[in-house]
Amino acid sequence: MPATQPFALIADLQRLNQQLVELPCPACGGHDPHLIWRRDRYFLTVNLSSCRACGLVYLARGLQGEAQDRFYAHFYPRLMKQPPDAHSVWNYRMIAGYRHSEISAVIGPIDSVLDIGAGLGFFLDACRGHGCGQYLGLEPGGPQREHAVHTLGLGGHVLDRGLDEGTVLPFRPRLITLFHVLEHLEDPGKALQRAAALIDPEGWLVIEVPDIRAPWRGLGLHQVHVSHRSYFCEATLTALLQRNGFGVHRTVREPHGIYEGNLRMYARPGFQARQASPLSPPSPSALAELKAHVLRHIRPWSLRNGYPRSAIRLCKLSMKGH
Ligand SMILES: [Zn+2]
Incomplete structure (x- = not known):
């Protein structure tokens, strides 16, 4: 075009x-x-x-x-x-280091990770830098993947694809991350089911999304974006996780920093969907x-x-x- x-x-x-x-x-x-x-x-x-x-x-x-x-x-x-300009790129690197420190404080050392929607690759880079032995990213976006593969040297650790039925991993990750990805997906429940099939049974799923119930006056209209299909909060994301095989263990709200009104949820597999509370209008x-x-x-x-x-x-x- x-x-x-x-x-x-x-x-x-x-x-x-x-x-x-x-x-x-x-x-x-x-x-x-x-x-x-x-x-x-x-x-x-x-x-x-x-x-x-x-x-x-x-x-x-x-x-x-x-x-x-x-x-x-x-x-x-x-x-x-x-890819964004140099100033923003530096900010992404800082955010990745912060996420690594926050997540490892909750789940322990990160020894194997799958980052779905790996973006510029900084989180995988931080995991590698802290001694993680098994790390893989999925990133369908060309410029972002190019940065991860070549600029950061992640090479074959970042694949040109999203999460689909054909996703086969060389290891069972103990950590799966979805940072600001779930809100873009047409069928987020199916993505969670696929993550449940791939994750180590003792593993952790860590999701970050914008929180529609947080204060976000600084974002204003920018919050509403054609590519953001879902606008979650703790209750709706908990319900979606429970219906698709995950139980929530911890919820963290951050007003500023990563995103104005950032919601981070730590979930673990093994939750039986029948335990989930029925849809409540x-x-x-x-x-x-x-x-x-x-x-x-x-x-x-x-x-x-x-x-x-x-x-x-x-x-x-x-x-x-x-
Ligand atoms: Zn609905």
């Missing part, structure tokens, strides 16, 4: 908006959304909603099939600079309370990160020929 005309990016986004389709709830498959907010940070009509059946906040309209493939191949690199007052919380944080007209800033950023990107 060549984009050499001024404002080509904006015209392409308008076309993309027409290709968005109605989506089911990623957690329970339901089609009963309670609308919270209509448009994302790119002005796409994504219908951010909460599910009346299970309470998950999700996008009731979004990408599917060919439009989704085209988005990740052509738009995502234009909208999200990958949220009450009308709970739906209203959650909607009010989200609306208080979106701040659409903020000059820092609301629609005016989004419009300027898109115009600048478009004029640069993105």
Whole structure:
């Protein structure tokens, strides 16, 4: 998709908006959304909603099939600079060291790890640097994988793929990590089932996601993004883990640092799905309370990160020929 005309990016986004389709709830498959907010940070009509059946906040309209493939191949690199600039890269390295220290303080030394959505590779690099013998990353994004494989020298330890039925590992990892990955997936429950099939029975699954129930006024509208399908909180992520073979052992909330309102959950395999509490539809007052919380944080007209800033950023990107 060549984009050499001024404002080509904006015209392409308008076309993309027409290709968005109605989506089911990623957690329970339901089609009963309670609308919270209509448009994302790119002005796409994504219908951010909460599910009346299970309470998950999700996008009731979004990408599917060919439009989704085209988005990740052509738009995502234009909208999200990958690899990021040197300053941000340094920040990613610091975050990886911090995550390594936090996680090993809970689960002990990390001797084998699978990092799903390994990104630039810094977490695997930190594990290797601390003596981890078995480490593997999955990363379908080209520029990120290139950084991990060549710049960090992780080579064949980072594979060009996501997690799917065909994923076969040369070892059973004692740690599986998903840092800001689960919220992007079309079927996060299936991904957890696959992780349960691969992990050491005595192992740990560590997940980080944005917490929709945290304070995130600094992020504002930036929180709502067409590629973020699910907007978890402790309750909805715990329920999803329990329905897919994991029991939660520890929850950590971090207001700042990695992400404004970062939720880190430590889970272990072996949880029987029948023990999970049945889906409990949220009450009308709970739906209203959650909607009010989200609306208080979106701040659409903020000059820092609301629609005016989004419009300027898109115009600048478009004029640069993105
Ligand atoms: Zn649902």
